[in-house]
Amino acid sequence: MKKYAIIVAGGTGQRMKSAVPKQFLLLQGKPILFHTLLQFKKAFADIELILVLPLNQFPTWNLLCQEHPEILQTCPHQLVEGGATRFHSSQRGIQAIAIEQQALVAIHDGVRPLVSVESIQQAYQHAQEYGNAVLAVSSKDSIRQWDHHKNVYLPLDRTQIKLIQTPQIFEISLLKRAYQQEYQDLFTDDASVVELLGIDIHLVEGNYSNIKITSPEDMLIAEALTQKV
Numbered sequence: 265m266k267k268y269a270i271i272v273a274g275g276t277g278q279r280m281k282s283a284v285p286k287q288f289l290l291l292q293g294k295p296i297l298f299h300t301l302l303q304f305k306k307a308f309a310d311i312e313l314i315l316v317l318p319l320n321q322f323p324t325w326n327l328l329c330q331e332h333p334e335i336l337q338t339c340p341h342q343l344v345e346g347g348a349t350r351f352h353s354s355q356r357g358i359q360a361i362a363i364e365q366q367a368l369v370a371i372h373d374g375v376r377p378l379v380s381v382e383s384i385q386q387a388y389q390h391a392q393e394y395g396n397a398v399l400a401v402s403s404k405d406s407i408r409q410w411d412h413h414k415n416v417y418l419p420l421d422r423t424q425i426k427l428i429q430t431p432q433i434f435e436i437s438l439l440k441r442a443y444q445q446e447y448q449d450l451f452t453d454d455a456s457v458v459e460l461l462g463i464d465i466h467l468v469e470g471n472y473s474n475i476k477i478t479s480p481e482d483m484l485i486a487e488a489l490t491q492k493v
């Protein structure tokens with residue numbers, strides 16, 4: 265089946281507090297987005313890549329592609345303008361795909377460059393079998409939830425909790441239908457959008473190195489995890 269990956273990088277990275285948008289920061293000397301795109305290309309040589317960026321970041325990305333010619337040599341991709349929220353960026357990426365054939369579409373955070381090739385391949389396999397697949401890991405920490413009646417945080421059974429990652433992979437017609445829905449604040453990922461159609465989400469074991477680069481210490485962790493020995 266035809267495979268697409270939509271790499272959403274339409275955010276402004278407020279929590280990273282860096283002058284350079286976090287998706288362009290250099291990890292082992294290469295832009296974070298290059299690492300992300302490359303993992304999908306390594307997973308499937310024939311995959312079609314769509315990169316979603318804010319329109320005002322297109323010139324910076326084009327410059328980076330000139331400075332690092334290996335980006336376009338190894339990971340040719342279509343550039344699509346992002347939206348106001350992650351939902352709207354995913355929606356625009358999805359609109360860029362024609363629906364003339366069956367296809368599996370992965371939506372992946374541009375700032376998760378350490379996703380493994382094996383996880384990507386495994387997730388596509390599960391999506392082929394179950395119609396969708398979402399990477400997730402168990403919590404290594406204890407978890408508490410605010411109780412509005414008691415005005416206190418109460419412990420949850422962490423064996424019942426999963427921490428959700430990307431990629432999140434769906435059949436194209438399902439995604440197109442899901443993203444016709446009106447935006448809601450509870451849409452923090454693509455699975456929550458699809459689920460509202462009454463579809464059960466299929467979780468696949470992810471891995472702990474697939475971190476989302478969100479705040480400054482995440483760059484140190486990513487550098488350490490990619491260190492060549």
Ligand SMILES: Nc1ccn([C@@H]2O[C@H](COP(=O)(O)OP(=O)(O)OP(=O)(O)O)[C@@H](O)[C@H]2O)c(=O)n1
Pocket residue numbers: 272273274275276277278279280287316346347348349350351353354372373374375376476477478
């Ligand atoms: N309007 C938006 C907002 C987010 N994203 C993408 O969704 C992913 C996960 O979001 P997050 O880490 O929250 O990124 P930012 O929104 O950029 O960060 P912050 O919330 O700190 O501003 C990122 O790859 C981000 O670029 C996007 O494509 N479009």
Ligand SMILES: C[C@](O)(CO)[C@H](O)COP(=O)(O)O
Pocket residue numbers: 350373427428429430452453454476
């Ligand atoms: C999609 C996601 O990475 C799954 O964990 C996450 O929900 C993104 O959340 P953010 O609020 O955009 O950081």
